[in-house]
Amino acid sequence: MASEFDLIARYFDRPAAHAVLGVGDDAALIRPGPGLDLAVSADMLVAGRHFFPDADPAQLGHKALAVNLSDLAAMAATPRWALLSVALPEADEAWLAGFARGFFGLAERYGVDLVGGDTTRGPLNLSVTILGEVPAGQALRRDGARVGDDLWVSGELGGAALGLRHLQGQLRLAEAEAAACLERLHAPEPRVALGRALAGLANSAIDVSDGLLGDLGHILERSRLGAEIELAALPVPAVLAARLPAPLALACLLAGGDDYELCFSAPPGRRAAVQAAAHSVGVAVSRIGHIGAEPGLRVRRPDGGLLDMEVTGFDHFA
Template identity: 60%
Template sequence: MAGEFDLIRRYFNYPTSHTELGVGDDGALCVPRPGMQLVVSTDMLVAGTHFLPEADPGLLGWKAAAVNVSDMAAMGAEPRWITLAISLPAVDESWVAAFARGFRDCCEAYGVDWIGGDTTRGPLNLAPTVFGEVPAGRAIRRDGARHGDDVWISGWPGMAALGLAQVLGELQLVGAWGESCLERLHRPMPRVALGCALRGTASAMLDVSDGLLGDLAHILERSAVGAVLDEPALPLECLLAACRRTERATAALLSGGDDYELLFTAPRERRGQVEAIGRHCELPLHRIGRILDKPGLWLQRGDGVCEALPGRGYEHFRN
């Protein structure tokens, strides 16, 4: 059986492209480019909370890296380096090899150097830390939304939630859109190109990990504003095609997480710029509401009636 250092040497030691010193010493040596600010984020994945213990290790490796890379996209930053601390209940070399391949595949897809980490024995737990760069003063934060801004969402949020419902046996999805829901659950695609393109256009932004309503509430709280969502503008088409149930599709869109789409606000006068960015990134961008100057979150139905919405997503110590 391989020991800790054998595991690191065999599965966690890869060449780097823009790092002075990677795996093999007490620390890595990284040099940010001139004029850049360093952006740092950690997203932990715990067996039984964020993924099923029997999850495919290759897909899990991709996802562990992707959810962290997505945090860079959410700030308009370019991901550059990543570390991984991992605890394993036992050494299964075939599992470790598949996991490491998936993690590395995601890093290579987004130009990220894997520069180190730690391994230990314990419950299955994955704790990457990602480091990125953004031009000084250009990061897109959560606190910039202003009265009159449009609210936008990228892609098709809710797909991962439907995929999880099928995995748990709660729902049977249909057709190609159903297959896409499973793909989005297991292999999320961080919107790095979109996040970087929105610098100077978006006023506030984050990635949707705990549900659209709950994550929008973070922007509203940090920006001290409210919002109203336009029900007819909500992107439900693919969700309805996958599950054929309006209530379930709407719940997945508004409350489902794990999509890692970008939710952002932008001034009304920049609609043309946002639409052009969407075309350039070959990604649908949906204008789903607007920012208000009073606190609260509402849904405006097609008949003009407004109803209050809960502004709370998934919380680990409450749900």
């Protein structure tokens, strides 16, 4: 049976183009460029909590890195290095090969070096720490929103959550509908290029991982402001739009999670610049509301009334 170090050497020891020293020693050595700040984030995916235990390992490899890249996208940072820690019930080399294929497939697209981590036996658990660079003082932050800012969101919302409800048997989707939603759930596309393009344009940003209402709420909390969004302005896939305003569809749209889109605020005078920046990286953005001084988050229905919100966002301890 292969040892821990054999498995690391076989599946995770790759040349580190952007590091002084990568995998193989007690610690990695990295050197950020002059005039750059380090942006660091970590995310954990736990079997049975964040994914089904029999999930495809290549998709898990992709998603384990993608959710971390999404955090750096929200900071307008360029990803550079990653640390990966994996707990495995057993040393299943076929599973490891698939996981590594998905992980490094995405890492190579974004120029990310795997520079360290850990492996152990235990319940299936995937933990990634991501490090990136951003010009000093130019990171997008949650506390930067200003009264009067437009609120924007990239891509579409709710499709991944709808796919999860399909897997859980809460509704049935047609085959083509299910395939599209499950692609969003299992293989999210981090908006790294959009985040970088928004540097100097947006005042605040966050990635939508736990649902729009919950994540936007973090911007409002840190900025000590409120907001109003227009339900009709939210970008939704056709499969979800056809099911609105049913409660399950509304919950997927507003609080479903797993979107990994960017929600950000920017001054109204920069609308054309925001659209141009998004167009330059091939990502659609939608203006969904505005930041106000009155605390709280309000959702305006198409008829002009306020939505009675009973959903917020994903809670890891609920």
